[in-house]
Amino acid sequence: MARRLLFAILLLQLCFALAVAGLAVWLGGLWGWSGPGWPAALLLGLASVVLVRLVISGNNFRMARRAGGAMLPQHRLTAPAFLRMFAAEFAASMTLQSWTVLRPRTKFHLSGKDAATPVLPVLLVHGYGCDGAYWSRLARLLRQAGASYMTVDLEPMFGGIDDYAPQIEAALQQLCAATGKPQAIVVGHSMGGLAARAHLRAFGSARVARVITVGTPHHGTALAGFGPGLNARQMQRNSEWLAALAASEQPATRALIVSLWSHHDNIVAPQDSARLPGAGNVELAGIGHVALGSHTDATRFVLDEICRISHSFVVTETK
Structure with missing residues (x-):
């Protein structure tokens, strides 16, 4: 069931990306300019999906930090260290949900x-x-x-x-x-x-x-x-x-x-x-x-x- 649900979520994200791309092309034609063209519009749509996922991941860190209480000095991260951790967590989540779960695997x-x-x-x-x-x-x-x-x-x-x-x-x-x-x-x-x-x-x-x-x-x-x-x-x-x-x-x-x-x-x-x-x-x-x-x-x-x-x-x- 998890694989089917994650596949459905992946399809939903793809549909969202296509919708954003179509909207960009339509607005370009509506306003009388050539617009980004479909290749660029599709990249814009995919970027929109990534942005939404970034916001969700960032909000998770925010809520977890607020619920976690005071952080001991020895465990506090510098800004570069936090960004590296955030990037690694985001990459792990995106890879798992958008690629790993869909691949054949040895159970x-x-x-x-x-x-x-x-x-x-x-x-x-x-x-x-x-x-x-x-x-x-x-x-x-x-x-x-x-x-x-x-x-x-x-x-x-x-x-x-x-x-x-x-x-x-x-x-x-x-x-x-x-x-x-x-x-x-x-x-x-x-x-x-x-x-x-x-x-x-x-x-x-x-x-x-x-x-x-x-x-x-x-x-x-x-x-x-x-x-x-x-x-x-x-x-x-x-x-x-x-x-x-x-x-x-x-x-x-x-x-x-x-x-x-x-x-x-x-x-x-x-x-x-x-x-x-x-x-x-x-x-x-x-x-x-x-x-x-x-x-x-x-x-x-x-x-x-x-x-x-x-x-x-x-x-x-x-x-």
């Missing part, structure tokens, strides 16, 4: 040497309003590292987060059976991290070696109020669902989780909502929400953590 990759490789298989869980294509960068790194992985497309798109737990369990069963490994590492971006925690509550940790959450609003986000669906309401600040999830977790469950987050997240606000007590917490700076899935620092940490967890698992198994 299930077996390394071909599962019995020999020390790297545990990885289940990749996307966030709100997206699908498994979000992980294209990390998936490529996992293939290079010789790891098996699987992406899951959570359905329904705007359903309750608890509805995703059985889908994660089914994917884990399939991944572990195919690789011959008893457990896998779950990596969840944004809402995907909450879905991974909901899975632990419903099914336990028998098939889960570790959960790595990336930019996950563990305590909710002020921007969730602008999204449709039950899952968006569950991610609102101080929601009953988040409180019940936290109350259900034992210290041993939290110890399985590593939370990676950015002080400059433009969707999770306040940004430290991603800090989860009792879990391992890793802070980054100068990275936006969508860019966490492709930024070198974030993907390097996730890959290193997967290798570290896998090594610990192998050492424990051989004792």
Whole structure:
């Protein structure tokens, strides 16, 4: 469903660009001048789409900054650094929504040497309003590292987060059976991290070696109020669902989780909502929400953590 919706949004943007181009040509003829011509008019239309997307992205940063409270001096960005971060986040968002999600992708990759490789298989869980294509960068790194992985497309798109737990369990069963490994590492971006925690509550940790959450609003986000669906309401600040999830977790469950987050997240606000007590917490700076899935620092940490967890698992198994 996410792919169809994003494709529909892409078509809507194309229609908007064509409408702007047609309007420019029509106004040129109406006012008695040659106008920009269709090639230039089409460029104008595409530029209009980019401008609208820039405004939306800028507004997200503005709202997240206002909801985030005071920024500690060591995390404040200079104007050039902020512009670089904004450009990277905008590029990541545009690439994901206008190109990556529309391309064919490998949802299930077996390394071909599962019995020999020390790297545990990885289940990749996307966030709100997206699908498994979000992980294209990390998936490529996992293939290079010789790891098996699987992406899951959570359905329904705007359903309750608890509805995703059985889908994660089914994917884990399939991944572990195919690789011959008893457990896998779950990596969840944004809402995907909450879905991974909901899975632990419903099914336990028998098939889960570790959960790595990336930019996950563990305590909710002020921007969730602008999204449709039950899952968006569950991610609102101080929601009953988040409180019940936290109350259900034992210290041993939290110890399985590593939370990676950015002080400059433009969707999770306040940004430290991603800090989860009792879990391992890793802070980054100068990275936006969508860019966490492709930024070198974030993907390097996730890959290193997967290798570290896998090594610990192998050492424990051989004792």
